[in-house]
Amino acid sequence: MSNRPPRSAPMRAAASAGISRRRLLGAGALAAAALPLAGCSSPLGAGLLGTELNPETLVYWNLFGGGDGVRMQDMQDGYRELFGPRSLQATTLAWGNPYYSKLTLATVGNQPPDVAVAHLTRAKPLWNGGLLDPIAEEDLAGVGLTTEDFNAQAWATQRTDDQNIAIPLDTHPFTLFYNREVCEQAGLLDSDGLLVDLTGMDVFEAALKEISAVTGGTAITVANVAETSTPWRFFWTLYNQLEGATPFLSDDGATISVDEEKFLEVTGKIQEWVEQGWLNSALDYATSQTEMFTGNAGFYLQGEWEIATAQSIDGLDFGMASIPQLFDKPAVQADSHTFILPRKERSPQQRQQAMEFIKAMLDQSMIWAEGGHIPAYLTTAESEEYLALEPQRHYADSADHAVYDDPAWYGGSGSTFEDTVGAQLGLVQQGALTPEQSLAAIRNQLAIYTSTPSPL
Structure with missing residues (x-):
């Protein structure tokens, strides 16, 4: 059991209004264009299948396989240790275009996950398509974060239309x-x-x-x-x-x-x-x-x-x-792996829950760094533990000179x-x-x- 005081049960998000026929058809077109380029697996997460969840459960989608997948599972277990064994439903989907197609369709269909991973270069098209909620300074402050807590290059790159559209977990050069x-x-x-x-x-x-x-x-x-x-x-x-x-x-x-x-x-x-x-x-x-x-x-x-x-x-x-x-x-x-908030109606409690999850992941950035990625969270990146890590510390400065792919609906990693x-x-x-x-x-x-x- 967690020692954390019980969190008030957030209401499940109501269906978001204003989904246009053009956007729904557009999402289908995007998926149709993307799917021939890579294999596709069936989504297992709640929302797309409409499965019922405990209202305390946060739904999280990611695309990590291999060693990254193992490390992410360890970090997810760290979150469960904080908030309870039923606090998280995490789903891993096929990397690349299949993942982004499913995330797009789920969001347009009003059944997105609460938090998702996106490459920074893929988050920008999602934002331009109206599929992400911005992350306000108040959201950061609610979990003890500020903009100065992140690598300057990664943070500046995610800023779009004078809004924060994603929270960087790393830079992978x-x-x-x-x-x-x-x-x-x-x-x-x-x-x-x-x-x-x-x-x-x-x-x-x-x-x-x-x-x-x-x-x-x-x-x-x-x-x-x-x-x-x-x-x-x-x-x-x-x-x-x-x-x-x-x-x-x-x-x-x-x-x-x-x-x-x-x-x-x-x-x-x-x-x-x-x-x-x-x-x-x-x-x-x-x-x-x-x-x-x-x-x-x-x-x-x-x-x-x-x-x-x-x-x-x-x-x-x-x-x-x-x-x-x-x-x-x-x-x-x-590029950078980032956490995004797919567009949906959220209560204040739900926004806080999403931010608490992201903060718990950032706090475990050292686990992530062991797989080679450069932490975007400066508390980890500037720590003695990370700066002693071999051979990671010898290319850590790459994060300060990172150049990302240009924004395009058909662009980004993979x-x-x-x-x-x-x-x-x-x-x-x-x-x-x-x-x-x-x-x-x-x-x-x-x-x-x-x-x-x-x-x-």
Whole structure:
């Protein structure tokens, strides 16, 4: 039993008024467009199936699998320890477009969860579609939070229309993994066994040359076969390091505004590295990491979540670092997992209940950080415990230089935009397309989306 005083039973939310036929049809269109892109599982949570719940039970949806899923379950159990075994019904749905389609349909159908997870880049289209409730300063204050409690970059990015639309749990950036044995032979480790400073294109390329001499071939691997998100993250990181880089998309996805000269500069550099033999021309996701794990490459670029995979390899001595600044300024592609309040009528007690859940999750951010994600909650991010965490502390500054995908109804993590653009960027790395051809293909393939208003 919880020692917390009993909470007054919140009334279940009444059906929200004002759901238009256009919005209902739009949600269906969005789901129809999204579902062919990924597998779909049946929703198990209350609301969509209309199951009856104890009015004290908070309904929570998320999309976490693998190691993240295990850690989230531990955090959910922490909430139950505070508020009782029946205080939470948590449901995990299929990652990517299937999850967001179900969340959209449930919200339009007046049966959303009380709290849900969303990538920050996917929260913005939900907000623009009128599917989220804003989070007021009073909501934060009610659980002892302020805007200053969060990483400034993540918090500023979630601010939309002068409103708080989401509460960041983390930042998960594109990151550099390195094989210590290879890098030591290449003379790239300092006296503490950490990667030396590789700021600057000349310095970085000299490092690639040294690694290639050790491996007899590849120096750095980036997945690009049957994989679209990684080529996008690779490009978006380097592109945003160029001074004056414009958004790829503007007007909420209606305009392709990428700087053509800078696009060609970055993609040309990628092809140059392949031609030098430093960067792989064609590797799938698993093989790209195996090459570094086995010492056939010194560097491997991927999201920090692959820390769990690296740690599971017996005998692998690896390190992690923020991706170096190669051009004019530091920047790294990233997203954030956030907590959102799907739009519904809520009593004051229900809003407080939702915020108490979010606060309980933030208080357990150290569990989340062990999986590689950088805590957005500064109480954890600035704690001695986190700053002693290896190798997480060596790339924690990436959160301050995070660059998120541009807002678009078809954009964000795991989206149609990333699939489309990433596929063409992967073909550039493979040498199948010139940079000019890839840009023309991207413009052509995105035309249907840029010319289509948001379904919501």
